[in-house]
Amino acid sequence: MRFKVIINACSPVFLRRVEEVCAFIDAHKTLFRVNHYTDAEALVFYSQEDVEEQLAEKLPFRKIKLIKLKHYQPEPILYALEELEGQNPADLYIFTGDLAGNELAVRFASRMKSSSLVAVEKLDRQQGNMIGSKKVYSGNLLGSFHFIKKPYCLSLARGMNRIETSLPRQKKNINYFDYSTYNDERVPVQCREISKTEEQCFDKAQFVIAVGRGAGNREAVAHLERISRQLGAELGVSRPVVMNAWAPLNRLIGASGNVIAPDICLALAVSGSPPFYYGIENSKLIIAVNTDKEAPLVKAADLVIIDDYKVIIEELCKLIVKSN
Amino acid sequence: MRVLVPFKIVADLDLLRGKKWTITNNRPEDPAFVKKIINPYDESALELALKLADNCNKHGLETELHALTIDKKQADLFLKKLIATGYNLASRFDCAVDLQFNPSAKAALIAAYLEKFGPFDLIIMGMQSSDEDNAKTPYLTAEETGWPCISGITGFNGCETGSIRVFSVNDQGTIEQTIHPPYILVVGNAPNAYLRIPTLKAIKTAAEKEIKIINLETFNITPDQLNTKVDPDLIDLVAVDNSRKSLLIEGPSAEEKVSLLYDKYLKGRLSSL
Numbered sequence: 001m002r003f004k005v006i007i008n009a010c011s012p013v014f015l016r017r018v019e020e021v022c023a024f025i026d027a028h029k030t031l032f033r034v035n036h037y038t039d040a041e042a043l044v045f046y047s048q049e050d051v052e053e054q055l056a057e058k059l060p061f062r063k064i065k066l067i068k069l070k071h072y073q074p075e076p077i078l079y080a081l082e083e084l085e086g087q088n089p090a091d092l093y094i095f096t097g098d099l100a101g102n103e104l105a106v107r108f109a110s111r112m113k114s115s116s117l118v119a120v121e122k123l124d125r126q127q128g129n130m131i132g133s134k135k136v137y138s139g140n141l142l143g144s145f146h147f148i149k150k151p152y153c154l155s156l157a158r159g160m161n162r163i164e165t166s167l168p169r170q171k172k173n174i175n176y177f178d179y180s181t182y183n184d185e186r187v188p189v190q191c192r193e194i195s196k197t198e199e200q201c202f203d204k205a206q207f208v209i210a211v212g213r214g215a216g217n218r219e220a221v222a223h224l225e226r227i228s229r230q231l232g233a234e235l236g237v238s239r240p241v242v243m244n245a246w247a248p249l250n251r252l253i254g255a256s257g258n259v260i261a262p263d264i265c266l267a268l269a270v271s272g273s274p275p276f277y278y279g280i281e282n283s284k285l286i287i288a289v290n291t292d293k294e295a296p297l298v299k300a301a302d303l304v305i306i307d308d309y310k311v312i313i314e315e316l317c318k319l320i321v322k323s324n
Numbered sequence: 325m326r327v328l329v330p331f332k333i334v335a336d337l338d339l340l341r342g343k344k345w346t347i348t349n350n351r352p353e354d355p356a357f358v359k360k361i362i363n364p365y366d367e368s369a370l371e372l373a374l375k376l377a378d379n380c381n382k383h384g385l386e387t388e389l390h391a392l393t394i395d396k397k398q399a400d401l402f403l404k405k406l407i408a409t410g411y412n413l414a415s416r417f418d419c420a421v422d423l424q425f426n427p428s429a430k431a432a433l434i435a436a437y438l439e440k441f442g443p444f445d446l447i448i449m450g451m452q453s454s455d456e457d458n459a460k461t462p463y464l465t466a467e468e469t470g471w472p473c474i475s476g477i478t479g480f481n482g483c484e485t486g487s488i489r490v491f492s493v494n495d496q497g498t499i500e501q502t503i504h505p506p507y508i509l510v511v512g513n514a515p516n517a518y519l520r521i522p523t524l525k526a527i528k529t530a531a532e533k534e535i536k537i538i539n540l541e542t543f544n545i546t547p548d549q550l551n552t553k554v555d556p557d558l559i560d561l562v563a564v565d566n567s568r569k570s571l572l573i574e575g576p577s578a579e580e581k582v583s584l585l586y587d588k589y590l591k592g593r594l595s596s597l
């Protein structure tokens with residue numbers, strides 16, 4: 001099976017996406033008929049000249065097309081993909097597990113009149129058919145989908161497993177393409193980055209305090225943020241907390257936010273609906289504190305305390321501070 | 325400025341979490357029995373469109389907001405509510421075909437609506453629905469219409485000139501862009517975008533307004549044409565089991581429960597971090 005990966009290196013966190021893609025390839029080696037992720041061919045879009053060398057150094061693929069853009073926009077990427085791949089497409093394209101990956105997979109497939117599936121966790125071949133699995137019904141169910149028309153285009157689910165990757169520079173065959181002069185009057189007349197995604201706050205977090213709507217208000221969440229800092233934990237929140245603007249979006253945990261894997265996840269006043277749980281399921285130890293013993297997280301946690309989170313966190317704080 | 329907001333009514337799946345699901349013919353039975361809501365991301369899209377209209381009005385720019393859903397009569401209550409919140413027109417595509425997991429068909433219907441009842445300047449839609457989780461319809465609509473789109477929208481402002489300042493968050497960071505319509509704006513996790521609650525007076529006035537009902541014949545589309553658009557095809561559905569040990573820490577007081585938790589399970593772990 002001929003497959004290629006599409007990477008948006010305009011994103012400052014593209015290397016983590018590359019590592020996710022590589023882990024996915026390695027988990028499907030038999031299906032892809034490769035020995036190693038390095039055997040994949042990659043089309044990599046980037047926007048700053050000074051990262052060119054860094055890209056050439058860091059991308060772990062033998063065959064790379066480095067494609068320069070003015071700045072990240074789906075339109076020039078789709079245009080370039082059509083031009084570079086349209087005549088002789090691969091059988092399958094793997095896009096990254098983020099918004100850009102979702103959009104590009106769907107729109108490229110639409111242009112190729114082929115199948116696309118977003119947020120794929122697993123691929124399989126059954127009776128000659130390519131089957132992709134992904135969560136549906138808000139993460140309550142796992143759906144298997146039969147891809148019908150090639151080239152199959154899929155984006156990965158958010159926060160999939162990662163592996164460390166490397167490949168010596170001399171083993172790479174790199175071709176350069178320039179689409180930075182692509183001109184489309186419909187694309188934005190002005191584009192300004194207000195803030196760049198920094199190294200994600202949860203990347204190295206070993207202790208996360210995850211807070212839900214049951215916290216009650218903005219002040220309570222701010223208080224929990226101070227406590228988290230005091231205890232050396234990172235604060236994560238559920239979607240309603242973000243929607244109520246009690247905490248910033250970069251703190252969101254879940255299927256549409258951060259997928260975390262700390263040693264300890266202390267979940268306070270979170271019900272544990274599947275889209276939230278998706279974000280914490282890789283935690284080694286999940287402790288749920290909830291007043292409702294029927295809350296779904298109670299069954300999905302390792303340890304459970306049924307009580308008011310305010311009392312519990314104050315008591316815990318006292319103990320941890322005392323023992324330090 | 326004419327704005328179209330396609331939205332979807334879904335079962336409130338938060339009410340089903342932790343429950344056992346029954347699946348028949350690759351469809352879960354359970355959602356049919358729970359309360360219906362506007363899909364959370366579409367709710368944000370609907371509210372952001374109202375905010376945009378408020379802003380445009382402040383700058384003396386007229387707006388016309390259309391809400392569109394593809395659904396049966398159950399949607400009418402929601403459509404009336406949207407009229408009460410400020411939507412100028414609420415339309416329902418009465419389509420007898422099962423369009424679950426068929427985002428291409430939905431995009432084709434939205435594009436057909438656009439062509440017949442346009443021109444529109446903007447389409448604002450939620451990035452995915454809570455049931456199908458396709459996360460494809462907005463992008464397929466972009467391809468059907470040939471309009472550019474921006475995803476991860478968290479908010480926007482109308483400007484005096486008819487251009488719009490758009491804020492979005494994606495892997496790259498937070499981005500501000502100034503766009504000239506037509507555009508498709510795909511709404512992500514937008515803070516402070518719960519749908520406003522209409523006044524009682526507005527609800528009464530809206531009750532008398534008509535909902536525009538359209539169907540496939542309006543566009544000369546046959547059910548077969550929609551059914552051929554299913555790709556990829558859902559072939560299996562199984563429940564996800566997230567259960568863990570779920571060990572209950574009990575004690576006569578909060579203090580004792582925490583003490584047990586700390587001594588037995590946390591102290592060692594925390595000291596090795």
Ligand SMILES: Cc1cc2nc3c(=O)[nH]c(=O)nc-3n(C[C@H](O)[C@H](O)[C@H](O)COP(=O)(O)OP(=O)(O)OC[C@H]3O[C@@H](n4cnc5c(N)ncnc54)[C@H](O)[C@@H]3O)c2cc1C
Binds near residue numbers: 273
């Ligand atoms: C497509 C889609 C994607 C989504 N993605 C995400 C996502 O990425 N992340 C996410 O979080 N959500 C996501 N959601 C929303 C998700 O479905 C739930 O609505 C949300 O996770 C619920 O958040 P919560 O647990 O904080 O709130 P609730 O469900 O309201 O739970 C609050 C909990 O607090 C408890 N509580 C209240 N007071 C106290 C107290 N004093 N002490 C202890 N416990 C108390 C209650 O018993 C309750 O269990 C998504 C939804 C959709 C449709």
